[in-house]
Amino acid sequence: xxxxxxxxxxxxxxxxxxxxxxxxxxxxxxxxxxxxxxxxxxxxxxxxxxxxxxxxxxxxxxxxxxxxxxxxxxxxxxxxxxxxxxxxxxxxxxxxxxxxxxxxxxxxxxxxxxxxxxxxxxxxxxxxxxxxxxxxxxxxxxxxxxxxxxxxxxxxxxxxxxxxxxxxxxxxxxxxxxxxxxxxxxxxxxxxxxxxxxxxxxxxxxxxxxxxxxxxxxxxxxxxxxxxxxxxxxxxxxxxxxxxxxxxxxxxxxxxxxxxxxxxxxxxxxxxxxxxxxxxxxxxxxxxxxxxxxxxxxxxxxxxxxxxxxxxxxxxxxxxxxxxxxxxxxxxxxxxxxxxxxxxxxxxxxxxxxxxxxxxxxxxxxxxxxxxxxxxxxxxxxxxxxxx
Numbered sequence: 001x002x003x004x005x006x007x008x009x010x011x012x013x014x015x016x017x018x019x020x021x022x023x024x025x026x027x028x029x030x031x032x033x034x035x036x037x038x039x040x041x042x043x044x045x046x047x048x049x050x051x052x053x054x055x056x057x058x059x060x061x062x063x064x065x066x067x068x069x070x071x072x073x074x075x076x077x078x079x080x081x082x083x084x085x086x087x088x089x090x091x092x093x094x095x096x097x098x099x100x101x102x103x104x105x106x107x108x109x110x111x112x113x114x115x116x117x118x119x120x121x122x123x124x125x126x127x128x129x130x131x132x133x134x135x136x137x138x139x140x141x142x143x144x145x146x147x148x149x150x151x152x153x154x155x156x157x158x159x160x161x162x163x164x165x166x167x168x169x170x171x172x173x174x175x176x177x178x179x180x181x182x183x184x185x186x187x188x189x190x191x192x193x194x195x196x197x198x199x200x201x202x203x204x205x206x207x208x209x210x211x212x213x214x215x216x217x218x219x220x221x222x223x224x225x226x227x228x229x230x231x232x233x234x235x236x237x238x239x240x241x242x243x244x245x246x247x248x249x250x251x252x253x254x255x256x257x258x259x260x261x262x263x264x265x266x267x268x269x270x271x272x273x274x275x276x277x278x279x280x281x282x283x284x285x286x287x288x289x290x291x292x293x294x295x296x297x298x299x300x301x302x303x304x305x306x307x308x309x310x311x312x313x314x315x316x317x318x319x320x321x322x323x324x325x326x327x328x329x330x331x332x333x334x335x336x337x338x339x340x341x342x343x344x345x346x347x348x349x350x351x352x353x354x355x356x357x358x359x360x361x362x363x364x365x366x367x368x369x370x371x372x373x374x375x376x377x378x379x380x381x382x383x384x385x386x387x388x
Contacts, residue, residue, distance in 0.1 A: 096151050096152065096154070096155065097151070097154060099155075100154035100155050100158055101154070103155075103158055104154070104158050104161075107158065107161060107162060107165070110165075111165060114169070118172065119172075121165065121168030121169055121171070121172050122168060122171045122172055122175065123164075123168060125171075126175075129171065129174065130174075131167055131170045131171050131174060131225065131229075132167060132221075132222055132225070133167060134160075134163045134164070134167060134222065135160070135164055138159070138160035138163055138164070139160065141156060141159075141160065142156045142157050142160055163222060166222055166223060166226050167222060167226075169226060169230075170222075170225055170226045170229045173226070173229035173230050173232070173233040174229050174232075174233075176233050176236075176237070177229070177232050177233045177236050180233070180236035180237060180239070180240055181236060183240065184236070184239065184240070184243075186371065187243060187367060187368060187371060188363070188367060189243070189312075189358070191236065191239070193312070193313075194235075194236070194239045194312040195232070195235055195236070195239075211227070238311065239311065239312050241289065241290040241310075241334070242289050242290055242291055242310030242311045242312060242314055243289055243310070243314070243368060244288035244289045244310075244316055244356055244365060244368040244369060245288065245289055245334055245368065245369070246286055246287070246288050246289065246334045246335045246369075247277075247286070247288070247369060248277065248285055248286050248287070248288045248316075248318060248352060248354045249277040249279055249283065249284070249285055249286070249341065249352045249354075250279070250283065250284065251277050251278060251279045251283070253277065253278050254275050254276065254277060254278075255276045255277070255278040255351055256272055256275070256276035257272070257275060257366070258272060258273070258274060258275055258362075258364040258365065258366060259271065259272060259364070260272075264348050265346065265348065273355050273362035274317070274319075274353050274354050274355035274356070274362065274365060275353075275354050275355075275365050275366065275369075276351045276352070276353055276354075277341075277351055277352040277354060278349070278350070278351045279341045279350060279351060279352065280341065280350060281322050281340070281341060281342055281343065281350045282322060282323075282340045282341065282342075283340065283341040284325075284337050284339075284340060284341075285306075285318055285321065285325075285337070285338055285339040285340060285341060285352055286334075286335050286336065286337060286338065287308055287316075287332040287333065287334060287335065287336045287338050288308075288316050288334065288354070288356075288365075288368075288369070289308070289310050289316065289334045290310065290331075290332065290333050290334050291308040291309050291310035291311070291316070291331070291332060292308065292309050292329065292330070292331050292332070293306065293307070293308055293326050293327065293328055293329060293330045293331075293332060293338070294307050294308065294309040294315070294328070295307035295328070296324055296326065296327060296328045298344075298345075299319070299345070300345075301345055301346045302317070302319035302320065302345045302346075302353065303319060303320045303321065303342070303343075303344025303345020303346070303347065304319070304320065304321035304322070304323070304324065304339070304342060304344045304345070305317060305318065305319045305320075305321065305345075306318045306321065306324065306326060306338050306339055308332060308338070312358075313358050313359040313360075314356070314357070314358050315356075315357045315358075315360075316354070316355065316356055316357075316365075317353075317354070317355040317357065318338065318339060318352060318353070318354060319345060319352070319353035319354075319355075320341070320342055320343055320344050320345050320347045320350075320351060320352065320353050321339040321340060321341070321342050321344065321352075322339075322340045322341060322342025322343070322344065322350070323339060323340040323342065324338070324339050325337045325338050325339050325340065326338040326339065356368060
């Protein structure tokens with residue numbers, strides 16, 4: 001088959017390229033030129049090879065031009081991206097400055113509000129205080145950040161200012177807590193027991209909402225310290241609000257004191273667990289402190305009676321009322337009207353029997369009523385604008 005094919009091809013080529021003779025006439029003479037078929041086939045093969053080489057050359061030139069065009073386009077695209085990135089970096093740097101300015105304005109707003117309603121935050125350190133002072137380290141941090149990342153310098157300065165604010169607020173909370181503790185001790189109460197009662201976790205709950213100051217969920221120790229200090233201050237201030245500090249009746253005349261006395265009915269020796277305020281029937285009776293009304297009704301020996309629970313195991317009792325002006329469960333503030341003077345129960349005449357009980361043990365109400373208003377005023381300190 002291969003021989004036949006090759007013979008057929010050679011026969012076809014001889015048909016295409018037969019031996020040829022050409023004659024040329026010049027100056028009356030005739031010349032003959034003979035070109036064999038084999039020479040023609042070689043010339044044709046050479047022409048084909050040349051044409052193929054030319055086509056390949058043109059194709060490669062075209063491909064090279066296209067590749068060069070793509071490369072140039074890619075370079076232009078990269079340059080455009082670089083230019084765009086540089087412009088965005090510049091924009092971000094500008095935005096960082098704007099963000100820092102906005103945060104600084106907010107910080108100024110917060111500091112102004114705190115100063116207006118609370119007063120100047122203490123910057124000095126007192127002996128025995130455990131609040132950190134980050135001003136020195138914060139200053140060094142600002143210098144390092146400013147040198148390494150100049151555009152971040154405003155944020156570094158703002159962070160230093162924020163830490164100073166947090167530490168100042170922590171000192172203020174600690175000092176107010178110390179004042180509250182001193183006031184509570186002057187009244188014969190134990191602030192530690194008061195805090196323990198306020199921090200009772202046997203009836204607490206709610207969803208878990210973590211507090212964090214960093215993206216990884218951690219809390220800066222300085223902010224944690226502030227949280228504890230504010231919580232302690234709030235608990236002690238709440239305890240102060242529950243200490244009897246307002247006269248429960250408009251009449252300062254005390255007809256019977258606290259402690260030993262001759263019983264007014266049978267004359268025998270007896271213990272009187274409160275103070276009696278003489279007054280006309282129907283005269284107003286006021287809550288001596290902030291709290292929740294925990295009893296409204298009659299008690300043996302007390303007649304018509306109201307009890308107010310103030311927290312920390314402290315309860316005030318108001319007896320012999322002629323009428324009630326409050327209801328069970330109501331939250332009252334110091335000085336709120338809760339009843340009217342009467343002579344119900346075991347009584348010889350219209351008066352208010354007033355008791356202060358701590359963990360159901362009666363204590364003398366007189367120190368609270370006489371000393372508490374002044375002590376609590378000192379503990380709270382003056383507010384801005386001259387208001388006590």
